[in-house]
Amino acid sequence: MDFHFTPEQEQLRQEIRQFLKENLPPDFRPVRPTDQDNWEFQLQFNKKLAARKWIAPAWPPEYGGLGWSHIQQMIFAEELAYAGAPDGGRVFNVGMIGPTLIVHGTEEQKREHLPRITNAEVVWCQGYSEPGAGSDLASLQTRAVRDGDDYIVNGQKIWTTGAHHADWMFMLVRTDPDAPKHRGITFLLVDMKTPGITVRPIVNMAGYHEFNEVFFEDVRVPVKNRVGEENRGWYVAMTLLDFERSNVASIAGNQRTLETLAQHLRERKPGGPYRDVLRHKLADLWIANETGRMLSYRIAWMQDHGQVPNYEASVIKVFATELGQKIMNFGVNLLGLYGQLEPDSKYALYGGAIEKGHLVAVAPTIYSGTSEIQRNIIAQRGLGLPRD
Ligand SMILES: Cc1cc2nc3c(=O)[nH]c(=O)nc-3n(C[C@H](O)[C@H](O)[C@H](O)COP(=O)(O)OP(=O)(O)OC[C@H]3O[C@@H](n4cnc5c(N)ncnc54)[C@H](O)[C@@H]3O)c2cc1C
Structure with missing residues (x-):
């Protein structure tokens, strides 16, 4: 293991610091990683990153990135975290759903969603946890039943960070209740404007509204929004968790x-x-x-x-x-x-x-x-x- 950064990597670090100095207000106080306040400011900051292709710089150029190495990406993450720069949903967009679509998504899904992420036009949230499914995620009960070209989703998610700001949710649903619990799960992409979705705030013990409960009542999700095969969503979900961690x-x-x-x-x-x-x-x-x-x-x-x-x-x-x-x-x-x-x-x-x-x-x-x-x-x- 080499403990030194190359001159090019050090130069990149300086460039990122300069960018942060120019684009964060002088009286700026670091924000929390899951901060949902001053949302407009957070989105504007992401627009500035997007203008430099710095939303997802480690993604391949064909998906709107710069093909940076993991070390370059790490320097970038380190500098933004040190500055306490706003996240504005990048954690879900770039840290989770984007790379998962690159691995498991259809060409159509990649074309529809990846450019909107790298242009900072969209915010995603994560619909995994439920009242009875956290650490034991595979126990999730939110049900999706096939009806022609749609799934009809009923159930509840909880602790959904940023659902009140999100345009889209990636979520896990149960499509086969009779299969062993890891096998009957499907991974869906859901437009948060779809009728039947209700978002209710949960205020955390620090007094911030960051996460939510999300209820689904007969929510129609097109089958084309499924990532991977029906009942094989667990594998997609685990790919995403590897990126997340x-x-x-x-x-x-x-x-x-x-x-x-x-x-x-x-x-x-x-x-x-x-x-x-x-x-x-x-x-x-x-x-x-x-x-x-x-x-x-x-x-x-x-x-x-x-x-x-x-x-x-x-x-x-x-x-x-x-x-x-x-x-x-x-x-x-x-x-x-x-x-x-x-x-x-x-x-x-x-x-x-x-x-x-x-x-x-x-x-x-x-x-x-x-x-x-x-x-x-x-x-x-x-x-x-x-x-x-
Ligand atoms: C700030 C915050 C943001 C979050 N954002 C999201 C989000 O955006 N989307 C989303 O889907 N979820 C989100 N979550 C939910 C999070 O993923 C769950 O809280 C987490 O997985 C734990 O599940 P649980 O709360 O149901 O606790 P439980 O799983 O019920 O665990 C309770 C306790 O039992 C322990 N325990 C459980 N199983 C074991 C075991 N096998 N061995 C040893 N100990 C065990 C746990 O460590 C814990 O201490 C968020 C949570 C927090 C705190």
Whole structure:
């Protein structure tokens, strides 16, 4: 493994930094990865990325990308995450459905959907989880019944991030209730404007409206919107999850928070018996984050060498997201009573970002597969332990 970036890669990093400097307002505060506020600003930012073909730069040119390597893509993701740049749905568009359509979609589906993604004209959401199907996703019950050239969909999804902004949803439905549970599932693309779809907000514990419940009542979905074969949607769904878990951005976000906390310690110079405890704790978290950086670089390096990260993606996911919680926990303690103030308090430090960060740091250890599920994957596929 080569730990150095090439001069061209370093130059690309500078170019991305310059772009971010020019296109994010000077008083810009980093946004959360799943932020749904200031939506118009988020969409406009994506339009600016699209103008440079930077929505999905790692996609092949025929699909609107620049054919970047995984290392280039990782540098890009790292810089955007460090800046806290808005996502505006890219996580679903580019991180999930786009690459899945490239692998499993028909030519017609690729022609219809990929250019709209790379031109930042569309936003997707993910309809996987249901009230009775999260970690055990294959238990999902939303039903689709064939009726001529359509499927008729009835059921409910939950925790659907951004459904209230989305134009389209990729979703899993049960098409054969009698088959073994992994075999009776189909993957559909659904226009969110179709009659019979109701989106209801769920407000999270940090007070943000990011995810939703989505109800389907006799929703007609054309058969041509099916990806892959009927009842074989599980394989399409798993391809998508592999793309979803290779996300390496959280280390850069952690670094930004650690820099804020280091600055705080430098300026306040706390004395007394806690001085060394605080310094040492910060140093430990910094070391851990640098370790995480190496783990995430390894994923990109493997991908550039034609290897498919599997349990390695679970290692970085569980490591980086749990570390994110520890960093925020240290942060609220370091700031003392100020660390509990909401962003709208005039006494809040760093715009209340540490307090909010502490609350929202729980979510990444749950979505894209909980920490327990990641550990199961590491135990089985990484360490060869038996399933039961
Ligand atoms: C912020 C956020 C955004 C989300 N966005 C979306 C979205 O856009 N679309 C979507 O479809 N879903 C989304 N989800 C849902 C997410 O995928 C599920 O919450 C997740 O898969 C866990 O499922 P669950 O909530 O039903 O918990 P459960 O699966 O019921 O798990 C409950 C607890 O049991 C543990 N557990 C379960 N099974 C095992 C096992 N085999 N071994 C050990 N422990 C186990 C879990 O780790 C967890 O601690 C989102 C979730 C969050 C928090």
